[in-house]
Amino acid sequence: MQIVARLMRALGPALPAVHPVEALRAGVGAFIGLAVVGMLVLSPVVDLQTGLYLIAPFGASAVLLFAVPNAPLAQPWSAVVGNTLAALIGVAVCMTVPEPAMRIALAVGLSIAVMILCRAVHPPAGAVAMTAAMNPEAVDRLGFWFALAPVALGTVALVVLAMIYARLTGRRYPFRHFEDRNAQGTTDPASIQRLGLSEAELTDLLERYRQSFNMGVEDLARLIGAAELQAAGHRTSPMIAADVMSRDLVTVAADTPVSEVADLFRRHKCTSLPVVGPEDRFLGVIFQMHLIDRARDDALRLNRGFGAAMARMLDRSRDRPAQAHEIMGVAGPRATPETPIAALLPLMAEGAVDAVPVLQRGRLRGIVTRTDLIAALAKLSLHQPDQHS
Template sequence: MSTRRAVSVRAAIRSLGPASPAGTPWEAVRAGVGALLGMAVVGAVLVCSGVDLTTGLYMIAPFGATTVLVFAAPSSPLAQPWPTVVGSVLSAVVGVAVTLTVSQPLLRVVLAVGLAVTAMIACRAVHPPAGAVALTAALSPDAVHALGFRFALAPVAVGAVLLVLVATVYGRATRRHYPFRQFADEPRPPERLGLTEDELTDILARYRQSLNLGVADLARLIGAAELQAAGHRTDPLDAASVMSRDLITVAPDTTPERLAQLFGEYGFTSLPVIADDGRYVGVVFQIHLITALGGHRTPIGAVDVMDVDLPVAHPDTPVAALLPLLADGGCDAVPVLDGDHIVGIVTQTDLITALARQTLRADEAGPVPGDESPVPSL
């Protein structure tokens, strides 16, 4: 009994620690800079030097909490434009209505926040900082009596809309999806689960996660987990076992004409770009060259059209780690580097070929005695 109790105590202590995975330094800086820009724009528009009860252009504390959500947790359903704007405005209306009709401070506060939460849930617009908007109204009777329901327009609606606009622009600039993805009728290959939007919505509701995760993101997570599991069910292959080694490389100043000639001559869809000292610097994809040549500005060399943000692998990188990268439509090839030098490249064709060989070998060998797990198929 004492051992079981000790285990329970340790589990309880661990539950008091951080619940989310550690964020990367880049994500911390990205969110911090975004919050700085968002508050700067809102402050500039709402004249943060004081409280203007004529125009309603002043800062309120809930904007700080909204900033945390839209910049630090942009994929959260609670941070999306609808709950951010509608939830905030709705709570402001509720807070003003209660403040104008209830004079007793404590009753005014509890009614404002409680009714705001009920209204947000009813309108599918739950936004935690909006509870603080209702509280702000209830604690500021002088401002509410001066502004009336205009409080919901300025500062509340103006500030919420500005934060959403800044978060949208900043998200695109930093390659984060905001607003979050919507469930597509024709999802990308990693998200083709055989589940409908209604079924995914039911899963979220069943596990009470509707406020924590969107349907499209759930599809992405399930697809990524299935790919990762498929990699574990294969033999322990690594990148060196499946990569293409007969590389045709180009220099950064290779002309578009020469690039087109090489694509046509060898039938490749990607060409690694190597600097004069042999360092890998990027990859030119055929589709990117075609797009650039069809644009208004003709590229001068490979450096103008190459992709430098591709994920890279090393010779001992497991194939299981490459599966989710190449199954995503945004990545057609993964360079394999030894230090700064490229030693091969893994394309979608390379990966399919390797998995097909393993499947054929598994079929020929038959099931392993005592192992009833199914063999992965393409």
């Protein structure tokens, strides 16, 4: 029975469970991408008389671009160059090898080898080469034009749509490399990635365990950093949010004027203000950045300077001044009094939030700020044994 159980585990899903929202995000993205590309290449305006407009491999490319956009195999270079090279090779082989089975095998095999050498591995490209090798009539009519349209044109369109969709849905595509700027626009690595390991060492780890096709260097850095933070969080046990949260809170109502919100930020020197309804029902939270974002949006919308937009937003004499519910955030992370500190550490370390509201049955009970967390960790360190004694 143990052998059967192990076999069933081995044959079961290798991927972890995913939230339904993420599955929906990927599915909708693929639908939009293929629909737009289909309209593009099937449009009479760009009718190229190819006969192979929306080829089947685009469906496989859509899975990578929209479902696993962080994968190295899904990056723009891999997708565009990989598909285009495979199309060129498939057409060339189709023109020179008459025997069908040999033609198909050779086209796919050569495509794989060339993609690896060009660091442009994209699994759907194998199907691109196979599509060309299986359609000698179309190749006779199109020649190498097939590699340009629909293959290159369609892949570029999918990549551009994936970039736009990722930005609109809060994802990152293409993934950020080590030399790119971080979320704050500076060149320092994100705090979670400051591991003491160089990019070359991380690359060596991926190559040593033959994972370079499955994971990028930045992904590995982020995972190692997250694992270290999680391990550090375990050492804080049994500390929970209720042990460290601020309880005597400064809050605002949904209809509080934004000018009053700004006054509260200045008076109390705080970085966040929860928005509550009757009986402390939690509605959202305002960070100082929300004021800046709203003023910037108004400046762009009204075609005026940032300072003038900020002054207008804080003007108490307006007929209808901006209110708290118009700028508050509602989608941020939340905790309960029993949430372990280990779960809050990564959120604070990554800079995603400055504070996490603590709720109980929808009512605000406290808030854990970055200051609260630092104070708790400092206090904990006083009770740790001296490692150098």
